[in-house]
Amino acid sequence: MGRGKIAIERIDNTTNRQVTFSKRRGGLMKKARELAILCDADLALIVFSSTGRLYDFTSSSGMEAILERYQEAKEEHSGVLNPSSENPELNS
Amino acid sequence: MGRGKIAIERIDNTTNRQVTFSKRRGGLMKKARELAILCDADLALIVFSSTGRLYDFTSSSGMEAILERYQEAKEEHSGVLNPSSENPELNS
DNA sequence: ATGCCTATCTATAAGCG
DNA sequence: TCGCTTATAGATAGGCA
Numbered sequence: 001m002g003r004g005k006i007a008i009e010r011i012d013n014t015t016n017r018q019v020t021f022s023k024r025r026g027g028l029m030k031k032a033r034e035l036a037i038l039c040d041a042d043l044a045l046i047v048f049s050s051t052g053r054l055y056d057f058t059s060s061s062g063m064e065a066i067l068e069r070y071q072e073a074k075e076e077h078s079g080v081l082n083p084s085s086e087n088p089e090l091n092s
Numbered sequence: 093m094g095r096g097k098i099a100i101e102r103i104d105n106t107t108n109r110q111v112t113f114s115k116r117r118g119g120l121m122k123k124a125r126e127l128a129i130l131c132d133a134d135l136a137l138i139v140f141s142s143t144g145r146l147y148d149f150t151s152s153s154g155m156e157a158i159l160e161r162y163q164e165a166k167e168e169h170s171g172v173l174n175p176s177s178e179n180p181e182l183n184s
Numbered sequence: 185a186t187g188c189c190t191a192t193c194t195a196t197a198a199g200c201g
Numbered sequence: 202t203c204g205c206t207t208a209t210a211g212a213t214a215g216g217c218a
Binding site for chain 3: 205216
Binding site: 006008009010011017018020021024025027028031032033034035037038039040041042043044045046047048049050054056066067069070073 | 098100101102103109110112113116117119120123124125126127129130131132133134135136137138139140141142146148158159161162165166
């Protein structure tokens with residue numbers, strides 16, 4: 001999106017890469033926030049720039065809660081088949 | 093984006109919310125992947141739908157590595173001030 | 185309830201000051 | 202090198218098969 005299209009491959013020019021990182025990071029964070037609100041989703045986004053800087057975003061429940069939930073989901077995935085003791089609002 | 097614009101607030105209609113979730117989740121994952129490639133960023137994205145389903149994406153280094161790195165970064169944040177032993181390619 | 189389509193709305197690549 | 206601007210590529214809301 002922009003005056004010209006670009007290929008999805010590493011941007012070699014450092015300045016340009018950092019500018020693009022800054023712009024796209026913002027856009028990604030915004031999209032993440034919108035998804036969380038619009039669809040009532042619980043999410044976490046962790047980003048490290050190529051210079052090693054950390055940026056993150058999480059929906060209301062917070063990083064710790066989401067990471068815990070992630071670990072639980074992974075455990076279920078590899079063992080438990082009927083997680084009936086959770087999801088009080090699992091409808092549809 | 094779309095035939096009409098929408099407000100960023102929870103979508104009440106369940107069907108519509110799930111359709112939107114599916115579409116936007118895909119878009120978010122794509123953007124995350126593009127950011128990782130274009131800007132050589134290391135990132136992790138964890139998403140739980142409102143029905144409790146898990147979706148995730150990580151750049152090449154993988155979820156475990158990124159979560160470890162996240163914890164380390166957090167520790168540094170609250171103590172170490174000069175992480176000079178890293179970033180071999182920190183030029184700008 | 186799905187998947188594909190496209191008119192519109194957004195994000196953003198280049199430019200400009 | 203740094204924001205702010207704007208033309209254009211890209212995402213997607215609502216439709217339709």
